[in-house]
């Protein structure tokens with residue numbers, strides 16, 4: 189694993205282990221900054237294009253997980269929402285939100301250093317949420333129920349028609 193070279197271009201000789209070590213260093217720096225112990229680096233064509241940490245402490249935004257922040261940075265760098273071909277190295281096991289974000293943007297490969305089991309004693313595991321997500325939506329603890337006013341219709345068709353005609 190440590191000798192697996194992701195570099196696809198001349199001059200990019202960072203190994204996968206080096207990428208993970210950088211994610212872990214980011215996580216440790218974030219502890220010093222008063223944040224949670226999570227860091228992530230995002231790789232595209234062998235190059236690091238995003239480095240991020242969990243920023244909940246500084247933003248009060250609960251979605252600012254390291255992987256989410258890395259995805260946000262990478263989409264700005266590449267100028268597109270499709271991150272197909274990108275890979276993430278995360279210091280901790282991604283939570284369901286971050287894993288879902290990877291699905292949504294086309295990231296096919298990710299690695300983590302610390303497992304949910306290792307996070308459990310410190311309340312840093314998201315295994316409980318994974319268990320929730322594995323249930324059918326209507327059986328999860330979050331109350332999620334359909335509610336469409338009787339006269340409501342055509343939202344998606346309206347969007348689709350706009351796409352077809354080239355309108356925004």
Ligand SMILES: [Zn+2]
Pocket residue numbers: 253254255256282283284285286287
């Ligand atoms: Zn997450």
